[in-house]
Amino acid sequence: xxxxxxxxxxxxxxxxxxxxxxxxxxxxxxxxxxxxxxxxxxxxxxxxxxxxxxxxxxxxxxxxxxxxxxxxxxxxxxxxxxxxxxxxxxxxxxxxxxxxxxxxxxxxxxxxxxxxxxxxxxxxxxxxxxxxxxxxxxxxxxxxxxxxxxxxxxxxxxxxxxxxxxxxxxxxxxxxxxxxxxxxxxxxxxxxxxxxxxxxxxxxxxxxxxxxxxxxxxxxxxxxxxxxxxx
Numbered sequence: 178x179x180x181x182x183x184x185x186x187x188x189x190x191x192x193x194x195x196x197x198x199x200x201x202x203x204x205x206x207x208x209x210x211x212x213x214x215x216x217x218x219x220x221x222x223x224x225x226x227x228x229x230x231x232x233x234x235x236x237x238x239x240x241x242x243x244x245x246x247x248x249x250x251x252x253x254x255x256x257x258x259x260x261x262x263x264x265x266x267x268x269x270x271x272x273x274x275x276x277x278x279x280x281x282x283x284x285x286x287x288x289x290x291x292x293x294x295x296x297x298x299x300x301x302x303x304x305x306x307x308x309x310x311x312x313x314x315x316x317x318x319x320x321x322x323x324x325x326x327x328x329x330x331x332x333x334x335x336x337x338x339x340x341x342x343x344x345x346x347x348x349x350x351x352x353x354x355x356x357x358x359x360x361x362x363x364x365x366x367x368x369x370x371x372x373x374x375x376x377x378x379x380x381x382x383x384x385x386x387x388x389x390x391x392x393x394x395x396x397x398x399x400x401x402x403x404x405x406x407x408x
Contacts, residue, residue, distance in 0.1 A: 181363035181371065182356040185378045192382040196316055197323055199386065201393040206328050208335040215271040218392035219264050220281040228291040230256045235298040236306045248354055266338040285398060286391035290384040297377050304362035308374035311355045312381040318348035
């Protein structure tokens with residue numbers, strides 16, 4: 178019998194497969210990405226990760242168990258410090274300083290994703306928060322593993338650090354811990370709550386795809402405003 182998170186992964190498989198074949202992800206694999214797309218990705222992911230850290234804080238406020246508190250607290254540090262490493266790799270390839278691509282307005286898809294997570298964090302249970310957050314580490318883990326296996330990058334590959342960061346232990350531990358905790362939560366959850374958790378998970382998976390697409394197309398709001406245009 179499948180666990181709850183195994184069922185989620187099975188239902189989300191078409192989205193995972195679409196992410197694997199997205200041109201931005203394939204560009205990482207091939208070592209060939211448009212500079213402006215890379216910069217757009219880092220600008221948006223920097224703000225996305227800031228939101229992720231805030232959501233961990235909301236999750237801590239809903240915890241009753243110190244082990245849960247510790248799990249989320251550890252991840253705040255990882256988001257603020259550990260994930261700067263792959264960002265720096267991307268910035269070196271794009272020829273920009275990491276400090277110069279921070280503090281930019283959110284593009285539509287990034288804004289949608291962050292609002293989706295924040296709404297669930299404020300209104301949902303701890304199980305719902307786990308479900309809405311899980312697709313981020315899980316999709317990156319599977320992308321990284323797939324690229325490690327298929328590309329077999331050497332240090333000369335432009336995105337070697339990015340691929341190995343996500344394809345090795347960093348995402349594996351977080352994904353496993355979140356999955357194990359969500360599976361335990363689901364054991365006692367009502368059918369109604371499990372359906373909510375499933376929908377939150379699947380929506381986040383769709384928004385993971387949309388985030389890659391936003392970066393690749395350098396998505397912006399349809400009407401340019403003077404402040405945004407002069408940054």
